[in-house]
Amino acid sequence: MNKLNYRECVQLLLKQDDILILSHKNPDGDTVGSSCALCSALRRAGKNAYLYNNRQIPEKLMPYAEKFISPEGFQAKYTVAVDIATPQLFPVDFEGAVQLCIDHHPTNSCYAENLFLKDDRSSCGEIMFELIKLMPDKPTAEEATLLYIALSTDTGCFQYGNTTARSFSAASELLRLGADNHKINLEFFRKVSAARIRLEGMIYSGMEFYREGKISLVCITREMMERCGATEDDCDDIAGLAGRAEGSLLSITIKETEQGGSKVSVRSSPAVSASDICAVFGGGGHNMAAGCSLDCQPERAKEMLLNVIDEVWK
Amino acid sequence: MNKLNYRECVQLLLKQDDILILSHKNPDGDTVGSSCALCSALRRAGKNAYLYNNRQIPEKLMPYAEKFISPEGFQAKYTVAVDIATPQLFPVDFEGAVQLCIDHHPTNSCYAENLFLKDDRSSCGEIMFELIKLMPDKPTAEEATLLYIALSTDTGCFQYGNTTARSFSAASELLRLGADNHKINLEFFRKVSAARIRLEGMIYSGMEFYREGKISLVCITREMMERCGATEDDCDDIAGLAGRAEGSLLSITIKETEQGGSKVSVRSSPAVSASDICAVFGGGGHNMAAGCSLDCQPERAKEMLLNVIDEVWK
Numbered sequence: 001m002n003k004l005n006y007r008e009c010v011q012l013l014l015k016q017d018d019i020l021i022l023s024h025k026n027p028d029g030d031t032v033g034s035s036c037a038l039c040s041a042l043r044r045a046g047k048n049a050y051l052y053n054n055r056q057i058p059e060k061l062m063p064y065a066e067k068f069i070s071p072e073g074f075q076a077k078y079t080v081a082v083d084i085a086t087p088q089l090f091p092v093d094f095e096g097a098v099q100l101c102i103d104h105h106p107t108n109s110c111y112a113e114n115l116f117l118k119d120d121r122s123s124c125g126e127i128m129f130e131l132i133k134l135m136p137d138k139p140t141a142e143e144a145t146l147l148y149i150a151l152s153t154d155t156g157c158f159q160y161g162n163t164t165a166r167s168f169s170a171a172s173e174l175l176r177l178g179a180d181n182h183k184i185n186l187e188f189f190r191k192v193s194a195a196r197i198r199l200e201g202m203i204y205s206g207m208e209f210y211r212e213g214k215i216s217l218v219c220i221t222r223e224m225m226e227r228c229g230a231t232e233d234d235c236d237d238i239a240g241l242a243g244r245a246e247g248s249l250l251s252i253t254i255k256e257t258e259q260g261g262s263k264v265s266v267r268s269s270p271a272v273s274a275s276d277i278c279a280v281f282g283g284g285g286h287n288m289a290a291g292c293s294l295d296c297q298p299e300r301a302k303e304m305l306l307n308v309i310d311e312v313w314k
Numbered sequence: 315m316n317k318l319n320y321r322e323c324v325q326l327l328l329k330q331d332d333i334l335i336l337s338h339k340n341p342d343g344d345t346v347g348s349s350c351a352l353c354s355a356l357r358r359a360g361k362n363a364y365l366y367n368n369r370q371i372p373e374k375l376m377p378y379a380e381k382f383i384s385p386e387g388f389q390a391k392y393t394v395a396v397d398i399a400t401p402q403l404f405p406v407d408f409e410g411a412v413q414l415c416i417d418h419h420p421t422n423s424c425y426a427e428n429l430f431l432k433d434d435r436s437s438c439g440e441i442m443f444e445l446i447k448l449m450p451d452k453p454t455a456e457e458a459t460l461l462y463i464a465l466s467t468d469t470g471c472f473q474y475g476n477t478t479a480r481s482f483s484a485a486s487e488l489l490r491l492g493a494d495n496h497k498i499n500l501e502f503f504r505k506v507s508a509a510r511i512r513l514e515g516m517i518y519s520g521m522e523f524y525r526e527g528k529i530s531l532v533c534i535t536r537e538m539m540e541r542c543g544a545t546e547d548d549c550d551d552i553a554g555l556a557g558r559a560e561g562s563l564l565s566i567t568i569k570e571t572e573q574g575g576s577k578v579s580v581r582s583s584p585a586v587s588a589s590d591i592c593a594v595f596g597g598g599g600h601n602m603a604a605g606c607s608l609d610c611q612p613e614r615a616k617e618m619l620l621n622v623i624d625e626v627w628k
Binding site for chain 1: 478485557
C-alpha cells in the first residue's frame with residue numbers, strides 16, 4: 001500500500017482512464033458531493049469517469065449525482081473509493097478491487113493499493129477541493145457547489161466540532177468560485193418535509209429527561225413514523241435532536257426497526273462514554289457517539305439502557 | 315455628517331478617551347459582540363472605554379458583556395453607536411448625542427456626527443473585525459470570540475442569505491486568532507432550554523398548512539407558553555420555525571401578547587410580498603420579512619390574515 005501526497009495523488013489520477021468512483025454505503029453529502037466533484041474534474045481533464053451506481057443515494061442528492069452515475073455495462077479500468085474507511089462500508093453490491101482511496105477517517109484500514117489520507121480534515125470535501133485545485137484548470141461553479149455540499153453537510157453547516165479555520169477558508173474560496181450556498185443551505189439545512197415537521201413535533205413533545213435533565217431520551221416507534229407519514233429519508237440526523245436539551249450530558253435515541261427491534265444511538269459529553277454503554281449490548285463507536293441494536297421493542301430497550309447507565313455512570 | 319473610511323474611523327477612535335459604546339434596543343449577538351470587541355480593543359489601546367448599561371442584554375450574552383458595562387456615574391466624552399440604524403433603536407432610556415456610528419444597515423438614517431457604514435456586510439462584527447485589525451496590536455482571542463458571536467448570530471451560523479465569501483474568510487481568521495467557535499456554537503445554536511424543546515414540540519405538532527402547503531402557519535398562545543414554562547428568552551428566532559416546511563412559500567407566526575393581542579411575523583419567498591400583507595394591518599418591513607400587530611386573539615388574527623392573503627396573493 002502506497003501513501004500518497006497531494007501531488008502524487010493528482011498525478012496518479014491524471015494517468016488513468018475509464019475511472020469508476022465509489023461512494024460509501026448509506027451515502028451522505030460528503031461521499032456523494034466529493035465523488036461528483038472529482039468525476040466532473042476528471043471529465044474536464046478529458047477522462048472517461050463515472051460514479052458507481054450506489055442505489056442508496058438519497059433523493060435529495062440525486063439531482064446533483066444523476067449525470068455522473070455509470071450506465072449499465074461500463075467497464076472500469078481504475079476504481080477510486082471516496083470517503084470510505086473500510087471495505088465493510090462499500091455499497092452492498094460492490095465487489096472489486098480499489099486502486100486508490102481518498103479519505104479523511106483516522107480509522108481508514110489501508111485496504112486500497114494507494115491511499116491519500118488527511119485525517120485532520122473536517123470532510124472529504126475539504127481534501128477533494130485541494131486535489132482538484134492542483135489539476136490543470138480551476139474548479140467550475142458546479143464543482144464548487146458539489147464541494148460545498150460535502151463540506152457543509154459533514155460539518156453540520158459549520159456547527160460541529162470538526163469545523164476548523166481551514167474549513168472556513170475552503171468555504172470562502174468555494175463561494176468565490178460560484179458555489180450556490182443559498183440553495184444548498186435551503187435544501188439541506190433549512191427546509192424539511194411536512195412529515196419531518198410532524199415527527200419533530202412528536203419527538204420534542206415526548207422527550208424524556210432523567211437525572212435532573214442530565215439524560216435526555218427519545219423513542220421513535222413505527223407507529224409514530226406511520227402517523228407522521230415519515231420514511232427513512234425524513235430521519236436525517238434525527239439522533240441529534242435529543243442532545244439539543246440544555247444540561248443534557250447523555251442523549252439517547254431509540255428507533256424501532258421494521259422488524260420490531262430497537263436501533264439505539266447514544267451521544268455523550270466527556271462526562272460519560274457512549275461506547276461503554278453500547279458495548280454492553282454488543283455495539284460500539286466513539287466515546288462521544290456510539291450505537292447498538294437490541295432485539296426488543298423501544299420501551300423495553302429504554303429500561304435496559306437506563307439500568308446499564310446506572311451501572312456504567314455512577 | 316462625515317462619512318468615514320476604515321483608516322479615518324480608526325484614527326478618529328484612537329484620538330478619543332472616556333468612550334461610551336452603545337448597543338441597540340432588543341440587543342442581539344451582533345450589536346453586543348461587536349460593542350464588546352470594540353471596547354476591549356480600545357482598552358488595549360490605553361483608552362477608558364465602557365458599554366452603555368443596556369438593561370435588555372439577554373442572559374446568554376451577559377457573561378461576555380458584563381466586564382465591559384459602564385459603572386454608575388461614568389462620564390463619557392465620546393459616544394459610539396454600534397449596529398444602530400436609527401435613533402428609534404437606541405436603548406429605551408438613552409438620551410444623548412452620538413459622535414460616531416459604526417453600522418451595516420442600508421437603512422441607516424445618518425443621525426451621527428460621523429458615520430462608518432458598510433452596508434454590504436453580513437454583520438457589524440465583520441466590519442468591527444476589519445477596524446480592530448487596523449489598530450496597533452492584533453485582536454486577542456477574547457475579541458475573536460466576541461466577533462465570532464457577532465458574525466455567527468447575524469448569519470444564523472452561516473446559513474442565511476447574507477453569508478458571503480468575506481464572512482467565511484472572517485470566520486477563518488477569527489478561528490486562527492483563537493475564537494472558541496465550539497463553545498459559542500453549543501451555547502447559541504445547538505443547546506436550547508427544556509422549555510424551548512417543549513414549545514417546539516407544540517409548535518411543530520400544531521403547525522397548520524393552507525393552499526396545499528404553500529402557506530404554513532403557527533399560533534403561539536400564552537397558554538402554550540405557560541404549559542411549557544417558556545419565557546421570552548426561549549423564543550429566539552421562533553418566527554423562523556414555520557418557514558422550515560418544504561413547499562411553504564409564505565409562513566406566518568402569530569404570538570399572543572401579554573395583553574391578549576397578536577404579534578404577527580410574516581416570512582415570504584419572492585412569490586408574495588410579506589410587507590404588502592402586513593401593511594393592511596398597519597405593519598411593515600421588507601418584502602421577504604414583515605410584521606404587524608392585531609388587537610385580537612390569535613385565532614381571530616389568523617382568520618383576518620388568511621382573508622387578506624386571499625386578496626393580496628391571487
